[in-house]
Every structure is written in structure tokens, then in C-alpha cells.
Amino acid sequence: MLTTLFRIIKYGFLGFWRNGWLSAATLSIIILALMVFEGMMIFNVLTKIALISIQDKIDISVYFKTNTPEDEILQTKKSLGTLAEIKNIEYIPRDKALENFKNRHKDDPTIAQSLDELKNNPLLASLNIKAHNPKDYAVIADYLNKASFKGWFEKVTYAQNAVVIERLGKIIDTAEKGGFILIIFLTFIAVLITFNTIRLAIYSNREEIGIMRLVGASNSFIRGPYVVEGIIYGLIAGIISIIIAGPIVYFISPYLKIFIPEINLWSYFVSNLFILFGYQSLFGVGLGVISSSIAIRKYLRI
Amino acid sequence: MRIKFQNNANKLSKKYSRYSLKISIIREHSMIIFQNVSKFYKINSHQTTALEDASFTINPKEFVSLVGKSGAGKSTIVKLLIAEEKPTKGKVIFGSYDVNKIKHRELPHLRRRIGVIFQDFRLLPNKTSFENVAFALEVAGRLQSDIETFVPQALEMVGLKDKMFNFPKELSGGEKQRVAIARAMINHPDVIIADEPTGNLDPINAWEIIRLLLKINELGTTVLLATHNKEIINYLNRRVINLENGRVIRDEENGKYILV
Numbered sequence: 001m002l003t004t005l006f007r008i009i010k011y012g013f014l015g016f017w018r019n020g021w022l023s024a025a026t027l028s029i030i031i032l033a034l035m036v037f038e039g040m041m042i043f044n045v046l047t048k049i050a051l052i053s054i055q056d057k058i059d060i061s062v063y064f065k066t067n068t069p070e071d072e073i074l075q076t077k078k079s080l081g082t083l084a085e086i087k088n089i090e091y092i093p094r095d096k097a098l099e100n101f102k103n104r105h106k107d108d109p110t111i112a113q114s115l116d117e118l119k120n121n122p123l124l125a126s127l128n129i130k131a132h133n134p135k136d137y138a139v140i141a142d143y144l145n146k147a148s149f150k151g152w153f154e155k156v157t158y159a160q161n162a163v164v165i166e167r168l169g170k171i172i173d174t175a176e177k178g179g180f181i182l183i184i185f186l187t188f189i190a191v192l193i194t195f196n197t198i199r200l201a202i203y204s205n206r207e208e209i210g211i212m213r214l215v216g217a218s219n220s221f222i223r224g225p226y227v228v229e230g231i232i233y234g235l236i237a238g239i240i241s242i243i244i245a246g247p248i249v250y251f252i253s254p255y256l257k258i259f260i261p262e263i264n265l266w267s268y269f270v271s272n273l274f275i276l277f278g279y280q281s282l283f284g285v286g287l288g289v290i291s292s293s294i295a296i297r298k299y300l301r302i
Numbered sequence: 303m304r305i306k307f308q309n310n311a312n313k314l315s316k317k318y319s320r321y322s323l324k325i326s327i328i329r330e331h332s333m334i335i336f337q338n339v340s341k342f343y344k345i346n347s348h349q350t351t352a353l354e355d356a357s358f359t360i361n362p363k364e365f366v367s368l369v370g371k372s373g374a375g376k377s378t379i380v381k382l383l384i385a386e387e388k389p390t391k392g393k394v395i396f397g398s399y400d401v402n403k404i405k406h407r408e409l410p411h412l413r414r415r416i417g418v419i420f421q422d423f424r425l426l427p428n429k430t431s432f433e434n435v436a437f438a439l440e441v442a443g444r445l446q447s448d449i450e451t452f453v454p455q456a457l458e459m460v461g462l463k464d465k466m467f468n469f470p471k472e473l474s475g476g477e478k479q480r481v482a483i484a485r486a487m488i489n490h491p492d493v494i495i496a497d498e499p500t501g502n503l504d505p506i507n508a509w510e511i512i513r514l515l516l517k518i519n520e521l522g523t524t525v526l527l528a529t530h531n532k533e534i535i536n537y538l539n540r541r542v543i544n545l546e547n548g549r550v551i552r553d554e555e556n557g558k559y560i561l562v
Binding site: 007019210302 | 363384388389406407409410411412413414418424425426427428436440442443445446485489
């Protein structure tokens with residue numbers, strides 16, 4: 001049993017080595033397929049981060065009139081807290097708002113100066129509301145509109161930003177769905193290409209498979225080395241595609257950062273190197289093994 | 303005489319069908335039995351006959367030649383024996399195996415008892431001579447130490463010890479065929495089937511192959527040789543089964559090649 005296993009592994013390596021050109025051709029195709037797969041994984045993470053960062057920028061602020069007692073504001077906050085759509089409400093008192101404002105403009109002496117000239121705090125207390133889903137802002141705005149404490153509101157930002165928020169919500173929605181379809185589509189292509197390449201490689205060996213049957217080899221003894229070859233393909237392709245992807249990611253990363261500052265692709269790549277490699281080789285090995293097992297079946301019938 | 307053996311074999315096999323030990327007794331009487339075997343191929347609902355109502359028995363240690371023109375049914379008999387095809391009608395029995403009923407799983411076991419030699423050599427192109435011969439032992443799960451002992455011996459017997467680590471593409475036709483013979487006999491099969499083994503060879507190499515087959519036969523292995531080489535048949539002066547259009551038309555000891 002052990003000798004047989006050893007022989008199967010030996011012939012797997014031998015077949016890979018002696019069919020040099022065929023192996024190289026098959027390998028290069030699998031590398032390409034894996035790089036598509038890898039690109040998909042990174043794309044998936046990128047869109048997620050990008051969407052979250054965009055989503056995070058959307059909010060509704062309710063500004064209260066200057067004479068609103070703090071109790072009323074806290075009451076409003078409590079009442080809003082019962083809405084399931086709301087993820088987070090932040091209460092920004094007038095002092096805090098001023099402090100934030102000063103902080104934001106501390107490099108601008110004219111603003112600091114003009115603030116100093118004002119005796120009263122010109123800023124309003126506000127509630128900053130974030131929803132779980134961009135679509136929910138309409139519901140929240142509606143609720144605010146009908147609320148009994150509406151009288152205290154100075155303004156609600158949603159009214160101003162409604163169109164933008166709605167559009168962003170749609171974009172996020174489409175990006176998620178589109179990304180998912182793209183991932184499925186490209187993964188399907190990668191699978192198909194790999195399967196066909198391995199099938200062709202085995203097709204070119206069909207006579208040998210017939211000879212092995214005639215000499216009295218059992219199916220598992222014939223199939224074994226091809227499965228081992230499939231594993232070798234997957235592992236080597238996994239390593240090489242990671243090596244190729246490294247410099248590409250390094251090069252692209254700074255450009256991507258211009259568009260979405262929250263993303264550092266290179267550091268993501270480096271910190272997830274092993275996970276990426278693990279997924280890739282798993283994908284590659286799985287594809288190699290399954291493809292060769294299916295492709296060889298036809299020739300084992302004699 | 304042969305028919306009598308066959309009847310005996312049938313009786314014995316019925317009586318002792320449960321005891322595999324006894325089956326080896328039967329095998330001593332007859333190794334290969336073809337009983338009214340027909341093989342039809344259907345291609346686009348058009349039926350062609352490859353073999354029709356063929357009956358013969360081959361006993362251990364015999365050297366039998368199958369003779370006939372191309373398409374007479376020689377290769378069909380070979381294919382039926384190694385169970386590459388199943389008979390449409392009739393029974394093919396090899397040793398304790400009933401080829402009609404053999405399961406796909408058992409095929410390798412049957413084939414390890416048969417050594418096959420083909421006109422086109424059928425060596426594994428990516429393996430050296432040594433590995434090609436060793437492969438037949440490896441599939442049978444033999445130990446590495448056995449392989450290292452027996453493979454060089456077999457290659458020496460066919461005179462290829464110095465080409466042990468050459469690949470088939472580096473060998474001549476005759477050399478390839480000798481590797482194939484070494485591979486066929488390495489497992490000590492019950493029978494060696496040679497399907498036109500000299501078809502692609504020049505006369506000198508052809509005779510070399512025939513001499514090797516005779517030697518193997520002398521050592522106690524049954525040989526079934528399919529050929530249409532008149533000179534070889536006439537030289538051998540052994541049993542000849544003559545086929546024509548899928549029928550056995552003549553079966554005689556010390557047969558000659560007779561054109562009909």
C-alpha cells in the first residue's frame with residue numbers, strides 16, 4: 001500500500017518533469033486563471049472597504065435652535081434610538097461643535113480671529129445620525145419630519161443632500177451586486193480554462209493510459225499520478241502567481257490611495273499574504289485534482 | 303481430443319466451482335476456451351461481423367498461431383481475450399475468469415496474467431526501458447527489491463541490458479519490441495499474446511522476436527501468435543488456427559500457411 005502510494009507520487013513528479021513543455025503550458029494557463037481569481041479576491045476586499053468608507057460619509061444631521069433645552073435634545077435622541085434603521089446617534093452640544101470647528105480651522109488665522117470677535121457661540125447643537133443602510137435615510141428623514149419635537153429643529157441636512165444620498169445608495173447597491181456577478185463570472189472562466197487545459201493535457205496522454213490498462217494497472221494506479229500532477233500544478237501556480245502579483249500590487253497601491261484614502265492595498269497584500277496564498281493554492285489544487293479526475297475518467301473505461 | 307478436454311473442463315468447473323484451488327486443475331487442462339463466440343459491431347445501425355461462431359481451446363504450454371488476412375478476426379480474438387471487448391454471443395473463458403462476466407474492477411487482475419505484445423509496441427514513451435518493464439511489476443504491487451532483481455534479468459534475456467535507461471524514442475523498432483516482450487513476460491503470465499509482433503520489423507529483427515517467443519514457450523508459457531507472415535508459420539510447424547471472415551476454417555497441429 002505504502003509502496004503503491006510512493007510510486008504514485010513518484011510518477012506524478014516524473015510525469016510533470018518529463019512532459020516539460022506540456023506541463024509548462026498547462027502551468028502558465030493555471031497561473032493566469034489563479035491571477036484572475038486572486039484579482040477577484042482583492043477586488044472584493046477593495047470594493048468592500050471603499051463602500052464602507054463611502055457609507056460612513058453619509059449621515060443626517062439635525063440642528064437644533066439655539067434656545068432648545070438640552071433635555072429636549074436628549075429626549076429626541078432617545079426617541080430616535082428606538083428606530084431599528086439607525087446605527088448610531090451622536091449628540092454634539094454647541095461647545096463641542098465650536099471646539100470641532102476651531103480644531104478644523106486652526107491653521108486659518110482669519111477664521112480663528114473672526115470667531116474670537118464673536119461673543120456668542122454661533123454654532124448649533126446637533127444630532128448626527130447614521131443608518132445601517134443608505135436606503136434608510138429616507139425613512140429616518142420622514143420620521144423626523146413627522147416628529148412632535150419638530151418645532152425645535154433649525155434644519156435637517158437630509159433635505160439638502162437627499163438626491164446625493166439616494167444616488168450614492170444606488171451606486172453602492174449596484175457595485176455590490178455587480179461585483180458579485182463579476183466575481184462569479186470571472187471565477188467561472190478561470191475554472192473553465194483550467195479544466196480544459198488539463199483535459200487537453202490528459203487527452204494527449206490517452207494512449208499511454210490505454211497501455212497502462214492493458215498492462216494491468218488498476219484505475220487508481222493510473223489516476224493517482226495525474227492527481228499528484230494536479231496538486232503540483234496548483235501549488236506551483238499558487239506560488240508563482242503570488243510572486244507575480246507582488247510587484248503589481250506594490251505599483252498600483254499608491255495610485256489607489258489617491259482615490260480611496262482608507263485603502264492601503266500593499267499593506268493589505270503583505271499582511272494577508274499567507275491567507276491569499278492559502279486560498280489560491282487551495283483553489284489551484286482543487287481545480288487541478290478535480291479537473292484531472294474528471295478528464296481521465298473517459299480513458300479508463302477499457 | 304480437444305473437445306473432450308473442454309467437456310471435462312466444463313464438468314470439473316461445475317463440480318468445483320466453489321474451490322478456486324480446483325480451478326487451477328482445470329486450467330492445467332485448458333487455458334483458453336472460446337465457445338461459439340460471435341462478435342458483431344454495430345456502426346450506424348449497420349452490422350459488421352468480426353467473429354462468427356468461433357470455437358477452440360488452447361491448452362497450457364501450447365504455441366498457437368492465429369492466421370488470416372487483415373479483418374479475418376485475429377485482433378478481435380486478442381481483444382476478447384484481454385477483455386477489451388465482450389463477446390456478443392458465446393463464451394470466452396481464460397483460466398478461472400469468465401470474460402463475459404468479468405467486472406471492470408477485476409480487469410487488471412486478468413490482464414496481469416496475460417502478457418501482450420503489439421505490432422505498434424505500445425511502450426510508455428515517457429518511461430525508460432527499465433521503467434517500462436518495471437511498470438508491469440509495479441501495477442501488481444511487487445516490492446522494489448523484486449523489481450531491481452527481475453527487470454535487469456528480463457532485459458538481459460532479450461539482449462537489451464545496455465539500453466536499460468534509454469527511452470523508447472532512442473530505440474530501434476526491434477529493440478522496442480524486445481522491451482515489450484520483456485514487459486510481457488516479467489509477471490510470469492499464463493499466456494503471452496502477440497498480435498502481429500513482427501508487422502513493423504525487418505526480417506532479421508522479426509526472426510529475433512520469433513526466436514524469443516519460442517524460448518518463452520520452451521520455458522513453459524503458452525504463446526498465442528497472431529500473424530500473416532507465411533514464412534514464420536511454415537517455419538514454426540506448430541498448431542495453426544486459420545481464420546477467414548470471422549470464422550475458424552481450419553485448426554490443425556503442425557499447420558502450414560494455406561492461402562484459400
